[in-house]
Amino acid sequence: xxxxxxxxxxxxxxxxxxxxxxxxxxxxxxxxxxxxxxxxxxxxxxxxxxxxxxxxxxxxxxxxxxxxxxxxxxxxxxxxxxxxxxxxxxxxxxxxxxxxxxxxxxxxxxxxxxxxxxxxxxxxxxxxxxxxxxxxxxxxxxxxxxxxxxxxxxxxxxxxxxxxxxxxxxxxxxxxxxxxxxxxxxxxxxxxxxxxxxxxxxxxxxxxxxxxxxx
Ligand SMILES: N[C@@H](CCC(=O)N[C@@H](CS)C(=O)NCC(=O)O)C(=O)O
Numbered sequence: 579x580x581x582x583x584x585x586x587x588x589x590x591x592x593x594x595x596x597x598x599x600x601x602x603x604x605x606x607x608x609x610x611x612x613x614x615x616x617x618x619x620x621x622x623x624x625x626x627x628x629x630x631x632x633x634x635x636x637x638x639x640x641x642x643x644x645x646x647x648x649x650x651x652x653x654x655x656x657x658x659x660x661x662x663x664x665x666x667x668x669x670x671x672x673x674x675x676x677x678x679x680x681x682x683x684x685x686x687x688x689x690x691x692x693x694x695x696x697x698x699x700x701x702x703x704x705x706x707x708x709x710x711x712x713x714x715x716x717x718x719x720x721x722x723x724x725x726x727x728x729x730x731x732x733x734x735x736x737x738x739x740x741x742x743x744x745x746x747x748x749x750x751x752x753x754x755x756x757x758x759x760x761x762x763x764x765x766x767x768x769x770x771x772x773x774x775x776x777x778x779x780x781x782x783x784x785x786x787x788x789x790x791x792x793x
């Protein structure tokens with residue numbers, strides 16, 4: 579399998595988390611969509627040019643982070659079961675995954691874009707921050723009854739949330755949300771996230787310094 583991704587893309591981090599949880603081997607293919615040459619060549623291979631993208635052993639291309647993770651869960655029985663087989667738990671996991679992508683991750687994109695040109699967008703920025711914060715507060719309450727997002731086991735919903743918290747705890751005032759903070763601290767010692775974070779920090783360091791590490 580090959581994964582086309584970028585370490586700083588949250589949807590890519592979501593899939594990386596799942597791959598490490600499943601202990602699945604893959605060839606990493608980093609694509610920087612900000613580079614016009616890399617974008618053009620990726621677009622030729624996959625016209626929608628969205629990351630992440632999984633190329634399976636059979637050569638099939640699977641886009642959409644949640645669908646990639648669903649595929650991994652059905653193909654790899656080793657490692658964490660990311661989509662519970664029990665129908666009602668499965669529904670809860672998929673619902674939370676949808677809420678996190680639609681109500682947190684996508685608005686975070688809009689927020690980051692607006693923050694690059696904040697003048698004249700102050701009201702929109704405030705509104706988006708409020709909307710995202712409301713979702714984080716809701717999850718904080720939810721986490722007072724759950725160790726991971728959907729009970730005792732780590733699932734697809736956790737793969738969706740953890741990359742968003744990286745931005746949340748760096749840029750927003752979330753420290754009052756005790757349960758979310760407890761969850762975030764617990765994520766820091768989860769092996770799969772430790773591997774993802776290592777790559778995120780390396781990639782950030784490369785961007786900040788212009789120094790590329792030896793592969
Ligand atoms: N719903 C998609 C969202 C994927 C997405 O929006 N990816 C971003 C990077 S995180 C992207 O490729 N954007 C295209 C661009 O920058 O032109 C998923 O879950 O995979």
